[in-house]
Amino acid sequence: MGESVTLEKKVRGAAMLQPETTKAIWRSAIIELARVGYARLSMEMIAKRAGVGKAALYRRWSGKEDMIIAMIQEIGLEIVSVDDQGSLEKDIRRYLSDAAQLLSRPLSTRILPDLYAEMSRDTLLSAAIRSTVQQRKRESVAQIVDRAVERGELQPKINRETVFDLLAGPMYWRILVTRQPTGDDFVDELTVGTMNALKALSQQTHRAIEPYAKRSRTTR
Incomplete structure (x- = not known):
C-alpha cells in the first residue's frame, strides 16, 4: 500500500513538470533578465510573464540562481566557433x-x-x-x-x-x-x-x- 502511494505521488509530480512549461519559464526568464538584470530579477516576475504560478517554478528550482544555472547548463549560451579557414x-x-x-x-x-x-x-x-x-x-x-x-x-x-x-x-x-x-x-x-x-x-x-x-x- 505504501509503495503504491509513493509511486502515485512520483507519477503526479513528473506529470506536473511539463517540458513545454519549463521552456516557457526559461523564455520568460531570459526576457526579464534582459529587462531588469540579474540583481532585480525575481521568481514572481518570471512566473507572471510565463503565465504560471510561482509554485510551478519552485517545483523545479529552489530560487532564481538555481534556475539560471539550470538554464545555462541545459540550453547554454551561444559561442563563436570557427571552422578551418585555411590560415x-x-x-x-x-x-x-x-x-x-x-x-x-x-x-x-x-x-x-x-x-x-x-x-x-x-x-x-x-x-x-x-x-x-x-x-x-x-x-x-x-x-x-x-x-x-x-x-x-x-x-x-x-x-x-x-x-x-x-x-x-x-x-x-x-x-x-x-x-x-x-x-x-x-x-x-x-x-x-x-x-x-x-x-x-x-x-x-x-x-x-x-x-x-x-x-x-x-x-x-
Missing part, C-alpha cells in the same frame, strides 16, 4: 566578425554584461558560468591555436590563455562596454592588431624556450 589570419578574422555579430544582438548587449558581472562574485552562478560558457569559449579558441601550430604559424608552447584574452577581450570591450561601432573596417584593423600581437607572443615563447633547447643539446 591563422583568416581564422581570426572570421572569429572576430562572428563575435561582433553575436555580441551586437539586443539580448546579448543586455544579458551578457550582467551575467559576466556575476563572475566577480563567489557564487554558484559564477562557478556555473566559468565551467560551462567560459570553458566552451576557451575550447573554441584552443582549436584555432591548435590549427595554427599544425601549420607552423604559432609556437606549440604559446600561452593559450593569453591568446584567448587577445581574441575575446577587445571585441567584448568595444561592443558591451564602450558601445562603439564595429564595422568591417574595425574588424580588419583588429585582425591585423591581433595577428601582430600573436606573432610577437609566439616569438617571445620561442626565445624563452630556445636557451633550454640549446642547453639540452650540449648536455647530450
Whole structure:
C-alpha cells in the first residue's frame, strides 16, 4: 500500500513538470533578465510573464540562481566557433566578425554584461558560468591555436590563455562596454592588431624556450 502511494505521488509530480512549461519559464526568464538584470530579477516576475504560478517554478528550482544555472547548463549560451579557414589570419578574422555579430544582438548587449558581472562574485552562478560558457569559449579558441601550430604559424608552447584574452577581450570591450561601432573596417584593423600581437607572443615563447633547447643539446 505504501509503495503504491509513493509511486502515485512520483507519477503526479513528473506529470506536473511539463517540458513545454519549463521552456516557457526559461523564455520568460531570459526576457526579464534582459529587462531588469540579474540583481532585480525575481521568481514572481518570471512566473507572471510565463503565465504560471510561482509554485510551478519552485517545483523545479529552489530560487532564481538555481534556475539560471539550470538554464545555462541545459540550453547554454551561444559561442563563436570557427571552422578551418585555411590560415591563422583568416581564422581570426572570421572569429572576430562572428563575435561582433553575436555580441551586437539586443539580448546579448543586455544579458551578457550582467551575467559576466556575476563572475566577480563567489557564487554558484559564477562557478556555473566559468565551467560551462567560459570553458566552451576557451575550447573554441584552443582549436584555432591548435590549427595554427599544425601549420607552423604559432609556437606549440604559446600561452593559450593569453591568446584567448587577445581574441575575446577587445571585441567584448568595444561592443558591451564602450558601445562603439564595429564595422568591417574595425574588424580588419583588429585582425591585423591581433595577428601582430600573436606573432610577437609566439616569438617571445620561442626565445624563452630556445636557451633550454640549446642547453639540452650540449648536455647530450
